Amino acid sequence: MPLGDRAVGSARATASAGFDALVFLSFGGPEQPDDVRPFLENVTRGRGVPPERLDEVVEHYLHFGGVSPINRLNLDMIAALQAELRTRGRDLPIYFGNRNWKPYLAEALRELRDDGCTRALVFPTSAWGGYSGCRQYHEDVARALADVGDDRLLLRKLPQFSGEPGFTAAAADAVRRAWAELGEGAPVRLVFTAHSIPVAADRTAGPPDGEGHLYSRQVADAAARVAAELGVTDFDLVWQSRSGPPQVPWLEPDVCDHLEALAERGVGRVVVCPIGFVSDHLEVIWDLDSEAREVADRLGMDYARAGTVGTDPSFIAMVADLIERYADGGGDLDALGCGDNGTLCRPGCCELPARPSR
Ligand SMILES: CC1=C(CCC(=O)O)c2cc3nc(cc4[nH]c(cc5[nH]c(cc1n2)c(C)c5CCC(=O)O)c(CCC(=O)O)c4C)C(CCC(=O)O)=C3C
């Protein structure tokens, strides 16, 4: 741009830096039994997930009629967010797009472009850094843009939000409700859980000049902040839903193994808080409400699962705050996870480690 144009005035520069749409970017999930296999193939392409594991996961989805709750839950969040933005006088249109299933991100981009929008903020439904939680969403944006092939589009991904007080406040409220379900009685052990990832992927999570382990550090920080809000000093952090070949190490302990260990130590009551996920999607309702609950029942433990933040007003307000911080072109563009058109927040950030051969 010629210097003369730049000197026209900051007012114009600010106005032109504003955003005219929001893209709500999520994981996606099947809507009917026939979707399950192709969906899982999308998720695991090139990832070395053993076929036996996929067969098991197919069964989990079929147990719920081949329908993941994730799309409906995302639409609920979108409705709540739209309402919140409206009450703030910010009527940004919201477009819904996914990584692994319909509606795909590229469809959302075509739709917003056809509606005359060119500059969109992207809210990803992951709070975390790391390859799966952050970098892969940048890759989704880059791939969808290449697919749509319209170089007028600007997509700015919002940063990782695991450190936002509204996120942990909403999770703390959900733990309080789960506690209330158990009622008075013996002490209750508080157990946080998040999606396991390969140990090697955790090691490379974060900027390459940092200490790595960004994902597990963020999860541990968020858990500690929720516990602090509840006045709990002694709690556990465990992992769930591991896949991949058994000889590849993933973050441990697994939630079910941990319940066994707690029972051996005489713990009789637990609240499990799925801090790693924003909605009650399949990995929550299967792995925690079916598998882990069954283990707890067998061990004679009282078990309550805290809700996810979902449409909790303090979580939705946090998302709206985040959007407003960036909507007029402001906000910290160096914040971890923030990037334009699929550009990584740091070069080499959250590298996907080479997969060990079987
Ligand atoms: C860190 C993380 C998040 C949290 C951040 C975020 O929210 O993005 C997350 C979320 C989710 N994971 C989900 C589902 C699945 N994840 C899988 C596989 C994997 N997840 C991984 C990591 C994560 N996953 C990894 C390292 C793999 C191995 C394959 C690979 O390297 O990519 C598989 C394949 C089968 C299996 O092996 O389990 C499925 C079906 C659903 C949707 C559930 C629904 O349908 O309701 C959601 C929200």
Ligand SMILES: [Fe+2]
């Ligand atoms: Fe996953």
